[in-house]
Amino acid sequence: MSARPASLLVIFGATGDLAQRMLLPSLYGLFRDELLPKSFRILGTARSELDDAQFRAAVEDTLRKRVPGEDRDDASITRFLGALHYQNAALDDATAAQTLTARIAALRDGDVLFHLSTAPRFYAPICELLGAAGLAGAGTRVMLEKPIGHDLASALAINDGVTRVFDESQVFRVDHYLGKEGVQNLLALRFGNALFEPLWNARHIEQVQITVAETIGVEGRGDYYDHSGASRDMLQNHLLQLLCLAAMEPPAHFDPSAVRNEKLKVLRSLRPIVGGDVVTHSVAGQYTAGAVDGVAVPGYRDELGRDSGTETYIALRAHVDNWRWSGVPFYLRTGKRMPRRCTEIYLQFRAVPHSIFAGTGAHTDPNALVITLQPEERIELSLMHKTPGLDRSGLKLSRVTLDLDVHDAFLHSRRRLAYERLYLDAIEGNGTLFVRRDETEAAWQWIDGILDGWRTQGVVPKSYPAGTWGPSNSVALTERHGHSWRE
Ligand code: BG6
Numbered sequence: 001m002s003a004r005p006a007s008l009l010v011i012f013g014a015t016g017d018l019a020q021r022m023l024l025p026s027l028y029g030l031f032r033d034e035l036l037p038k039s040f041r042i043l044g045t046a047r048s049e050l051d052d053a054q055f056r057a058a059v060e061d062t063l064r065k066r067v068p069g070e071d072r073d074d075a076s077i078t079r080f081l082g083a084l085h086y087q088n089a090a091l092d093d094a095t096a097a098q099t100l101t102a103r104i105a106a107l108r109d110g111d112v113l114f115h116l117s118t119a120p121r122f123y124a125p126i127c128e129l130l131g132a133a134g135l136a137g138a139g140t141r142v143m144l145e146k147p148i149g150h151d152l153a154s155a156l157a158i159n160d161g162v163t164r165v166f167d168e169s170q171v172f173r174v175d176h177y178l179g180k181e182g183v184q185n186l187l188a189l190r191f192g193n194a195l196f197e198p199l200w201n202a203r204h205i206e207q208v209q210i211t212v213a214e215t216i217g218v219e220g221r222g223d224y225y226d227h228s229g230a231s232r233d234m235l236q237n238h239l240l241q242l243l244c245l246a247a248m249e250p251p252a253h254f255d256p257s258a259v260r261n262e263k264l265k266v267l268r269s270l271r272p273i274v275g276g277d278v279v280t281h282s283v284a285g286q287y288t289a290g291a292v293d294g295v296a297v298p299g300y301r302d303e304l305g306r307d308s309g310t311e312t313y314i315a316l317r318a319h320v321d322n323w324r325w326s327g328v329p330f331y332l333r334t335g336k337r338m339p340r341r342c343t344e345i346y347l348q349f350r351a352v353p354h355s356i357f358a359g360t361g362a363h364t365d366p367n368a369l370v371i372t373l374q375p376e377e378r379i380e381l382s383l384m385h386k387t388p389g390l391d392r393s394g395l396k397l398s399r400v401t402l403d404l405d406v407h408d409a410f411l412h413s414r415r416r417l418a419y420e421r422l423y424l425d426a427i428e429g430n431g432t433l434f435v436r437r438d439e440t441e442a443a444w445q446w447i448d449g450i451l452d453g454w455r456t457q458g459v460v461p462k463s464y465p466a467g468t469w470g471p472s473n474s475v476a477l478t479e480r481h482g483h484s485w486r487e
Pocket of ligand 1: 214233234374
């Protein structure tokens with residue numbers, strides 16, 4: 001693949017929600033800071049019949065709404081809009097498709113990056129169209145949004161369709177969590193410090209918890225969400241990527257093959273949760289009406305406007321069956337309408353092997369490391385400390401926390417949107433923070449096992465009131481094994 005940066009980006013689905021919320025604001029951020037290649041152009045395409053001027057007006061509106069005042073200025077907005085173009089195209093209309101490819105060819109003056117942000121069923125047909133128009137050879141690459149299918153079979157079909165046209169090295173599958181600073185910092189923390197790695201294994205770690213809790217509901221995306229549920233929408237991708245980064249072996253280099261090879265090994269070491277195991281190792285939930293942050297919110301079915309058996313919460317007790325993690329439970333959970341927004345990785349270390357304080361009545365808690373990725377990045381290490389005093393009635397110990405507020409530590413660094421990083425990497429052809437085909441497929445295979453188990457065992461989501469930490473049986477998932485969720 002050419003190492004030249006792409007000078008043209010074509011966004012399929014340019015009028016969609018993701019483009020408005022994330023993609024265009026991120027591109028504007030890069031443009032404003034002059035991080036995009038010189039004479040970079042963006043061509044948006046979708047079904048809506050707009051001309052360049054109408055598209056630019058709509059994007060201007062979006063930027064004024066979405067980009068905070070201190071991060072935008074009129075002059076750079078005007079220049080950014082000047083780099084935007086639009087071509088409407090209904091992809092099932094051969095003439096429209098031809099007009100689109102002709103427009104791409106006319107705008108192209110170097111490498112091209114295609115970003116497919118449409119329903120995934122269009123990915124293979126779009127790639128075919130591009131291939132037939134001679135737009136898939138050297139100097140082209142394609143970014144694909146999640147979800148790549150809804151199970152292994154559909155993921156295989158999409159990946160086959162895409163890679164019939166583009167070589168795997170030209171394909172950049174997005175998991176926007178990998179573009180987040182906090183997620184990348186997990187690698188920095190693990191592999192940039194000698195301190196943690198000797199302890200990062202079954203000998204010293206008792207349990208790991210990975211939580212991605214959201215306070216939002218389905219926010220008008222009910223039609224999509226109801227076919228996905230938490231398992232496909234969050235677990236198959238974001239949670240499993242976090243698990244990979246937390247559990248993988250040190251890669252030899254920070255490069256696309258080395259990092260993705262190690263992540264793949266983790267996915268392939270996940271113990272299948274199939275058949276009757278789903279009853280003891282998984283919990284599905286669906287929120288009912290409740291209150292989040294003191295505000296009353298409707299239940300999932302009311303939001304959706306119909307009955308549904310889709311899970312808005314999933315919790316698992318997973319195992320990575322390899323030498324490093326033998327016997328260590330990885331508790332994973334994600335849900336909508338939880339009490340607070342929080343993405344964190346919690347590692348509880350084993351208790352001291354022998355307490356010299358046993359006779360004094362002093363109690364020792366196990367050490368714990370909490371890596372919070374959202375809403376603020378924070379790293380907390382809990383330690384036992386002597387409670388100050390003369391100890392006339394016996395020595396006392398208290399738990400104290402070394403607490404690093406990453407925001408304060410890097411007060412003057414601008415926080416970037418995940419897509420800013422991902423776009424720059426894809427424009428430059430660096431796939432380290434993108435998901436390789438085999439990773440996606442291994443993740444689907446594991447998820448399919450759980451969903452099949454739910455079907456055969458008749459598992460249906462248990463309800464939980466919005467604003468709580470999931471259904472009551474999620475407590476038993478950990479407590480049965482002497483652990484508790486961190487809340
Ligand atoms: C998306 C899911 O991939 O991630 C959404 O489709 C979810 O349902 C979102 O809300 C969460 O992303 P973030 O960046 O807000 O944690």
